[in-house]
Structure formats: C-alpha cells, structure tokens
Amino acid sequence: MDPKETLKAHILKTANLTDKEFDYLFSHFKLQSFKKGQAIISEGDKVDHEYFVISGCLKAFFINDEIKMYILQFAMPTWWTSDYGALYNHTRATISVDCLSDAEVLCLSNDDREKICSEIHQAEHFFRWRTNRGYLASQKRLLSFMNNDTKARYEELLAMYPQLYNLVPKHLIAAYLGVSRETLSRLYNAQK
Amino acid sequence: MDPKETLKAHILKTANLTDKEFDYLFSHFKLQSFKKGQAIISEGDKVDHEYFVISGCLKAFFINDEIKMYILQFAMPTWWTSDYGALYNHTRATISVDCLSDAEVLCLSNDDREKICSEIHQAEHFFRWRTNRGYLASQKRLLSFMNNDTKARYEELLAMYPQLYNLVPKHLIAAYLGVSRETLSRLYNAQK
Numbered sequence: 163m164d165p166k167e168t169l170k171a172h173i174l175k176t177a178n179l180t181d182k183e184f185d186y187l188f189s190h191f192k193l194q195s196f197k198k199g200q201a202i203i204s205e206g207d208k209v210d211h212e213y214f215v216i217s218g219c220l221k222a223f224f225i226n227d228e229i230k231m232y233i234l235q236f237a238m239p240t241w242w243t244s245d246y247g248a249l250y251n252h253t254r255a256t257i258s259v260d261c262l263s264d265a266e267v268l269c270l271s272n273d274d275r276e277k278i279c280s281e282i283h284q285a286e287h288f289f290r291w292r293t294n295r296g297y298l299a300s301q302k303r304l305l306s307f308m309n310n311d312t313k314a315r316y317e318e319l320l321a322m323y324p325q326l327y328n329l330v331p332k333h334l335i336a337a338y339l340g341v342s343r344e345t346l347s348r349l350y351n352a353q354k
Numbered sequence: 355m356d357p358k359e360t361l362k363a364h365i366l367k368t369a370n371l372t373d374k375e376f377d378y379l380f381s382h383f384k385l386q387s388f389k390k391g392q393a394i395i396s397e398g399d400k401v402d403h404e405y406f407v408i409s410g411c412l413k414a415f416f417i418n419d420e421i422k423m424y425i426l427q428f429a430m431p432t433w434w435t436s437d438y439g440a441l442y443n444h445t446r447a448t449i450s451v452d453c454l455s456d457a458e459v460l461c462l463s464n465d466d467r468e469k470i471c472s473e474i475h476q477a478e479h480f481f482r483w484r485t486n487r488g489y490l491a492s493q494k495r496l497l498s499f500m501n502n503d504t505k506a507r508y509e510e511l512l513a514m515y516p517q518l519y520n521l522v523p524k525h526l527i528a529a530y531l532g533v534s535r536e537t538l539s540r541l542y543n544a545q546k
C-alpha cells in the first residue's frame with residue numbers, strides 16, 4: 163500500500179481537501195518502519211506524535227500496579243493511535259504502544275497537527291470527525307464494561323477487526339476484553 | 355447566570371471568535387427550561403440536538419435488559435450532553451437524558467452545528483477540542499473500569515464534580531461508579 167494514497171483516501175472520506183492542500187498536509191507526516199515487538203511509546207516517555215497505521219498491527223496498552231496488562235486498542239491499517247492523554251496534555255506516557263507485527267506508520271507531531279488545522283479548515287474538519295468517531299467507540303466500549311457484557315465486547319471486537327482472531331495471540335484478545343482465556347474460549351466456541 | 359455570556363466564556367477559552375461570529379453562532383442556540391425529573395431524551399427517541407447546561411444538573415444513563423441503570427455522565431453547568439451515538443449516526447436513542455434538578459439548557463441541532471462549523475473555522479476548532487477532551491475523559495473512565503479500580507473512579511468523579519456528593523442521591527453516584535451502595539459508603543467514609 164502506498165502510504166500517501168492510503169492517507170489520502172482515508173482523509174477524503176471525511177473532508178474535501180484539494181490536491182495541493184493534501185500535499186501540503188502530507189509533507190508534515192514522516193514514514194517510519196518498526197519491527198515486530200518494537201516499542202513506539204513506552205510508559206514515562208515524552209509523547210509528541212500520533213501514528214497512522216499503514217501496514218501491520220500495533221497495540222496500545224496499560225500495565226497496572228499488579229503488572230496486569232489491559233489493551234485499550236489494536237491499531238490496524240488506517241487506524242490512528244498514540245497516548246492521547248499525554249499528547250494533548252503534555253504529560254508523560256501512561257499508555258504504551260508497541261508492534262504485534264512488522265509495521266509501517268505515518269507519524270505526525272502534535273505541533274504540526276495544530277498548525278495544519280489552523281491553516282486548512284478542512285483539515286480541522288477531518289480531525290474533528292476522527293475524534294468524534296473515537297469518542298463514540300470509547301463510549302460504546304465503556305458501556306459494555308459498565309454493563310459487564312463480555313459477549314457484546316467480543317462481538318464489537320470481531321465487527322471492528324474481523325481478521326483479528328487469526329492475527330493476534332489469544333491472551334492479548336483476552337486482555338482487550340478484560341476476561342480470562344477460559345472465558346474467551348467459551349465465547350469463541352459459542353460463535354462457531 | 356446569563357446563558358449567552360456563559361456560553362461565550364466557555365467557547366472563548368478554546369477558540370478565538372469575534373463578537374460578530376459569536377453572535378451569529380449563538381443565534382442557532384435555543385434556551386429551554388426543564389423541571390426536576392423531566393426527560394430531555396428518552397430511549398427510542400429520534401435525536402437531533404445536543405445540550406449545553408446553563409443551570410441545574412442532568413444525567414445521561416443507560417438501562418440494560420435487566421432494568422439496571424448505568425450512569426454515563428452527570429452534566430453540570432458548562433457541560434455538554436446528548437446521546438452522541440444517536441446524534442452522529444442518525445439512529446434512535448439508546449442513552450436517555452433527564453433532569454436531577456430544575457435546569458436551563460442551550461440546545462443546538464446537529465445540522466446547525468455542522469453548518470456553523472463549515473462557516474466559521476474557529477467554531478470547528480472549538481468543537482474539535484471539546485470532543486478531544488470528551489475522548490480523554492472517556493478513555494480515563496474506561497481504563498478505571500477495565501482495571502476495576504473503584505477508588506480511582508470515585509476520586510475522578512469528586513475531582514470533576516466537587517459539589518456532587520451533596521447534590522445527587524447516593525444510589526445514583528453508585529450507578530455512575532458501577533458499585534453497590536455499601537461499597538460507596540466505604541469509599542466515602544475512607545475519604546473523610
């Protein structure tokens with residue numbers, strides 16, 4: 163996949179940028195390659211960038227005081243990820259991001275996003291709707307956690323990422339759902 | 355509190371609108387008064403508006419199949435609320451909103467928000483950052499639910515709404531935290 167064309171198709175779904183505006187916007191992104199297992203953001207890091215996935219799969223996760231891992235997001239191609247709390251509030255990372263496979267990402271700094279948004283109205287429009295959608299996904303997930311509805315979380319996960327079950331180790335899917343591996347097996351077998 | 359000045363001060367914290375631009379934006383809002391207990395959005399409604407609270411306190415909630423209530427948000431003055439899933443996706447309400455006290459709200463339609471955002475770049479900037487902040491709050495709450503950290507949720511709630519404990523019946527605070535009334539009493543007594 164051509165990184166520039168991938169990002170362009172993604173943005174033009176939401177916003178009307180001219181070719182010239184898109185080229186200008188794109189000039190602020192930097193293509194980076196990572197190896198499977200490599201960390202992109204580690205707890206305690208200064209966070210200056212967000213990442214748009216071109217290929218591969220990343221995970222954004224949190225480790226609690228008992229060293230238990232919680233997965234906030236699997237980031238697949240055309241998904242955005244970062245520790246947005248640290249990025250927006252200029253604090254140190256509490257969320258880590260690493261690579262479940264070799265991956266290519268386009269990275270954009272916080273400063274450049276704000277600059278582009280102030281210069282190009284349609285870029286601001288794109289980023290507003292990107293966050294609106296992220297907000298809805300987060301609310302939906304919050305409700306299924308409040309309601310302790312593991313089955314709903316499992317079905318939402320498969321709907322969002324149909325290919326995930328073959329890509330990602332089962333213990334990581336369990337860490338996303340917040341369930342044990344045994345509960346995950348039960349859900350998986352009930353679906354077949 | 356004067357509704358217009360309240361909204362103006364709120365928006366100008368984030369965006370630079372001229373007086374003329376703000377007056378134009380404000381002309382799309384409609385002031386509405388509700389009585390304690392009155393419903394603003396009920397499950398199954400068509401949702402066309404979002405609400406900016408001027409006075410009083412609203413709650414946004416979800417009722418599951420077992421008729422158990424989960425509170426997504428207490429909306430106090432200068433907070434925004436709606437069923438954003440239904441509003442953005444043009445689906446019927448699954449989240450309800452009603453009044454914990456008499457309340458005044460400024461309401462804005464989905465169509466008018468989009469019109470204003472396309473006409474005034476700084477209005478789009480304001481709404482982008484409003485959602486960015488909502489997204490962060492939602493992620494923080496999601497993490498504390500995943501991590502099952504009731505104490506963190508309780509402290510976050512008091513930090514966001516210091517006056518809430520005196521305003522809102524205890525069973526509703528428990529429904530926000532996703533705990534029993536007994537657990538809430540334990541947390542409350544531990545804080546004193």
